[in-house]
Amino acid sequence: MDDATRQAIFACLEANNPHPTTELIYHSTFELLVAVILSAQATDIKVNQATKILFSIANTPQAMLALGETKLKAYIKTIGLFNNKAKNIIQTCQLLIINHNGQVPHTREALEALPGVGRKTANVILNTAFDEPTIAVDTHIFRIAKRIGLAKGTTPLSIETTLMQTIPKRFLKHAHHWLILHGRYTCTARKPHCATCIIRKWCEYPDKTE
Numbered sequence: 001m002d003d004a005t006r007q008a009i010f011a012c013l014e015a016n017n018p019h020p021t022t023e024l025i026y027h028s029t030f031e032l033l034v035a036v037i038l039s040a041q042a043t044d045i046k047v048n049q050a051t052k053i054l055f056s057i058a059n060t061p062q063a064m065l066a067l068g069e070t071k072l073k074a075y076i077k078t079i080g081l082f083n084n085k086a087k088n089i090i091q092t093c094q095l096l097i098i099n100h101n102g103q104v105p106h107t108r109e110a111l112e113a114l115p116g117v118g119r120k121t122a123n124v125i126l127n128t129a130f131d132e133p134t135i136a137v138d139t140h141i142f143r144i145a146k147r148i149g150l151a152k153g154t155t156p157l158s159i160e161t162t163l164m165q166t167i168p169k170r171f172l173k174h175a176h177h178w179l180i181l182h183g184r185y186t187c188t189a190r191k192p193h194c195a196t197c198i199i200r201k202w203c204e205y206p207d208k209t210e
Contacts, residue, residue, distance in 0.1 A: 001149045001204060003168070009148070009199045010171035013178040016198055020177035022128050024048065029104040029129040030096075031055055034064070034089055036124050037116040042079045050076050061093035061102050088116030106130055120156065123176070133172035135163045140183025141176070147187060149204030 023044040026032040031051070038047045054075040058064040064072065072086045079085065092114045096102055104125065105111055111122040123136035135141065137156035141163075145151040151162035167175050186193050194200055194208040 005202050006150065006166060007168050009150075009202050010168060010175060010178065012199050013182065014171065014174070017178065017181070020174050020181060022124070022177065025051065027055070028059065029125070030061060031059055032129055033092070033104050033125055036121050037089055037092070038076060038079050038085055040085070041081060046079055050079055061096040064089065064093045065097070085116060091115040092117070104129065127173070127176050131173065133169070135160050135176050138180060141179045143189060144179060144183040144187040147192070147205045148199070
């Protein structure tokens with residue numbers, strides 16, 4: 001795919017949705033961090049249903065620690081892998097208080113040192129909370145980047161690296177959200193909705209649906 005095509009794709013996505021953002025509901029960087037940890041292998045809808053109640057009870061590291069792991073599990077038990085996620089969240093709260101004065105850190109190294117936070121989660125926090133131009137390669141982006149022709153690779157990191165190098169810089173801040181939303185609602189896994197796709201004419205996918 002050439003640079004002009006990439007420019008056209010992201011200009012179209014921008015025109016359709018000038019200010020994209022995460023569908024997770026949060027009111028602080030800490031709430032966002034917890035929500036993203038919970039969102040691994042879970043839908044945003046499920047996470048939002050759980051955190052609506054959870055955050056009314058505990059929305060700071062201190063309050064989450066006071067809640068404790070056992071009670072935390074009761075609030076997030078509808079979310080996959082809730083036992084391990086509860087453990088990670090409690091440990092993360094401890095580290096935030098001990099090492100970061102209760103604040104979510106603003107560096108990749110510090111974020112990835114937190115339990116339950118890998119590169120993808122760190123990228124989401126850096127992008128959504130701190131406005132850094134990062135690409136968090138989830139299953140949607142991994143799938144559609146290759147399908148559309150934006151990037152080739154066998155690992156999330158290889159896809160991320162290619163996208164960071166080839167997406168025009170003016171679009172990098174929001175590219176993450178545009179691609180996730182496009183993969184979630186239009187370029188779906190089993191049967192993409194090619195007939196209503198706004199970037200269809202630039203897409204390199206050979207098996208477009210009607």
